[in-house]
Amino acid sequence: MAELLKGVPVAKALTEETAKKAALLREKGIVPTLALLRVGERAEDLAYEKQIIKRCEEASVALRLMVFAETEAEEFVRCFHEQNNDPAVHGIMWFRPLPKEIDGEALRRALDPSKDVDGCTDGSLAGVFAGRDVGFAPCTAQAVMEVLHFYGVDPKGKRAVVLGRSLVVGRPVGMLLMHENATVTICHTKTENAAAIAREAEILVGAVGQARMVAAEYVNPSQTVIDVGINWDAHMGKLVGDVDFEVTEPLVRAITPVPSGVGSVTTAVLCSHVVESAEKLNK
């Protein structure tokens, strides 16, 4: 039976550390603050939002939650700029994708890099690519690394295969693993024989957004499997990962569950970024 790499203890440890730092800031009169903007009422946004609200409370991060109807594009953009210019706000995040009435690319460009706590500005992307300590990595990508660190899996010298090349997970995870000296291969939709490539990995990261795509032929007995996917399986009537947990769990060394895996850590990383930003802005 594989070691189960649960996210909850990882998130707990990180959140406790963050809460301590937040308390020190509050003693100085600085309240670490996240502005969270939502348009509409998508179920997945609401689920994620609920987790963020809870985590912010635990981490002593103040949350400004601002909700807009889909017809309120102008109000949304005005609010974004207000938060962006407000020195009391240390991080800004909005749920994506935005409706087409809002120019998300313009917001991304306008976003104050120091408030870019989910790593979408050019400065953050360049930082992740270059391995420089500027900006922030996307929270989910960093959550993968936090899980590995917490459970003592050192990427150094290991073969890592990342399934998926998205700019929010696949690519940044690849870079973060490489900066910790893994030998990284990124697979994607045009990859031939992804299963055979994955099977060579000592660390396998599933970040494709396809329910239970990663099956027995992708894994090996010494593998650590990190499942970033959160997919609604209508047939099974529950959330499942990119990895077929039931099939692969008996075949690998260690594996994250879904839910209660990487996803739990993402909000903890988000709060840690807000506090880090508040520390930097008040140095």
Next chain:
Amino acid sequence: MAELLKGVPVAKALTEETAKKAALLREKGIVPTLALLRVGERAEDLAYEKQIIKRCEEASVALRLMVFAETEAEEFVRCFHEQNNDPAVHGIMWFRPLPKEIDGEALRRALDPSKDVDGCTDGSLAGVFAGRDVGFAPCTAQAVMEVLHFYGVDPKGKRAVVLGRSLVVGRPVGMLLMHENATVTICHTKTENAAAIAREAEILVGAVGQARMVAAEYVNPSQTVIDVGINWDAHMGKLVGDVDFEVTEPLVRAITPVPSGVGSVTTAVLCSHVVESAEKLNK
């Protein structure tokens, strides 16, 4: 015997295309202009400079060559800012590394992104990482792609292994190959069994800066080998690549020579970037 992927015809075709575009700009009174700054008299800088001078002539790109003694840090920085603010200049490049009296990182940050023809600003790095058409890729990295395109090697679906993870070649080449749908693995000093990994590649890029490191055990008969290395071999008394050409050439499908391979294409890419920048700035 392997197909020899010479750089000269690649550079020639690209330069002719660039010269045509430059001529159209000159008809409108716009002279595509590159500012090239050098400190000291390093042999490798002088050799590269000579190639740039020649290529600029062929491509109808005006060159402002500015040379400083190592004691003239202040003058260098002043000149950089002059060129950076001069609307008649479309690209700026300086030989690296700079002496420690000059803060190269400050220059990188100050550089007008539109003049960043060798892809070192955050905007260019983010562009390469994100696969967005903003900024410019580092010239040598793009030269690798130009060689592949010219000789009809389509990266799509192929396994590509890049040896070296530098920010000027290894990493950007990896991204450019991935954007063209190769499945990319980046190897580096901490990689275990790099030879075995390289042997699986259909496209192998050597960018480690170590003379003739890539030997027989790295290659296979269907492989295309692109050698980015330019190393002075004191023992042999000549320039050699990262790939041991004599040993590997009989064992692979196609290979670039050193010299007269990728290096010849780099200056052609540089000129094409200057003209592209002039086109964009005058739209």
